[in-house]
Amino acid sequence: MAISESRSQIIQLIALLLCLYALPISISLPFIVLHGIGDQCSNSGISEFTQLLSNWSGSDGYCLEIGDGMWDSWVLPLQDQASAVCEQVKKMDGLSEGYNIVGLSQGNLIGRAVIEYCEDGPPVKNFISLGGPHAGTASVPLCGTGIICLLVDALIKLEIYSDYVQGHLAPAGYLKIPNEIDEYLKGCKFLPKLNNEKSSERNSTYKERFSSLENLVLIMFENDLVLIPKETAWFGYYPDGSFNQILSPNETTLYTEDWIGLKNLDEAGKVKYVSVKGGHLRISKSDMKTYIVPYLNEDSDEPIKPPMLISDESGLMDDIIIIQ
Numbered sequence: 001m002a003i004s005e006s007r008s009q010i011i012q013l014i015a016l017l018l019c020l021y022a023l024p025i026s027i028s029l030p031f032i033v034l035h036g037i038g039d040q041c042s043n044s045g046i047s048e049f050t051q052l053l054s055n056w057s058g059s060d061g062y063c064l065e066i067g068d069g070m071w072d073s074w075v076l077p078l079q080d081q082a083s084a085v086c087e088q089v090k091k092m093d094g095l096s097e098g099y100n101i102v103g104l105s106q107g108n109l110i111g112r113a114v115i116e117y118c119e120d121g122p123p124v125k126n127f128i129s130l131g132g133p134h135a136g137t138a139s140v141p142l143c144g145t146g147i148i149c150l151l152v153d154a155l156i157k158l159e160i161y162s163d164y165v166q167g168h169l170a171p172a173g174y175l176k177i178p179n180e181i182d183e184y185l186k187g188c189k190f191l192p193k194l195n196n197e198k199s200s201e202r203n204s205t206y207k208e209r210f211s212s213l214e215n216l217v218l219i220m221f222e223n224d225l226v227l228i229p230k231e232t233a234w235f236g237y238y239p240d241g242s243f244n245q246i247l248s249p250n251e252t253t254l255y256t257e258d259w260i261g262l263k264n265l266d267e268a269g270k271v272k273y274v275s276v277k278g279g280h281l282r283i284s285k286s287d288m289k290t291y292i293v294p295y296l297n298e299d300s301d302e303p304i305k306p307p308m309l310i311s312d313e314s315g316l317m318d319d320i321i322i323i324q
Helices: 002-022 044-057 070-075 078-091 107-117 147-156 163-168 170-174 178-187 204-211 230-234 262-267 285-291
Strands: 031-034 061-063 099-104 124-130 215-221 271-276 309-311
Touching (some): 031 078, 044 285, 078 107, 078 170, 107 204, 215 230
Parallel strands (some): 031 061, 031 099, 124 215, 215 271
């Protein structure tokens, strides 16, 4: 009798363990934050932004610094910045099974370069872009005053597509003047490669890696006066040779010929075009929770429901986070 009861208890225990093993386990991948130009991870806006996302998503979040941070964000070529991030993520054991990227302004181009170029790096699952100059910008971001800005202003006055300026001014790597396209393609060292713009140098590996993303969230700020035009945050831009109109993302040659896989991602329903109220990198906590946090949580496959074009019409600018 005792043996029979013991066997019954063992069978019940095994059944319970099997049921527990079959239950889905909630796992939130870690994420990294890549800040914008003139910023650094220790600044209050960046540290608060990173901590809030970590708290709300339950994921470990890390702001990755590059060299001196504020100084290097201005003067270190973007390819060098991307290489530095690539080496960092490869050394972080917590990212080995995959991670998500949250990019801020210029940091988005570094994030995309890591996705496209980083050999043997851990896989990037979701890429959330806030105010990224993905198709370029027609104006260098305002710097202000101080020693750094005196140097920046001096460089801007030189030929922007010269080897010297390209090697000493980071935003020169994505400055795209519509009526100087030939000079841009010839002299600009970063964005033409990142966007696979040169037909003779187009790399299918970059497209394959970018297309492997599970979700691409493109957040545009409706009152953005830093990015020229603001639609570059969605890969929209001016047509070559003209400032007279702005092409929507799916009207650009980058999209129609699918140079980097944006069209492929879009047709698979993996691109979310989000528009929020506010100036450049001014985002409310409610918008952070709605448009960013779900993609840092592995439980949700489709955090944002159709339509894919999303606009925040609430007008609620509660507890604005200024990520600068």
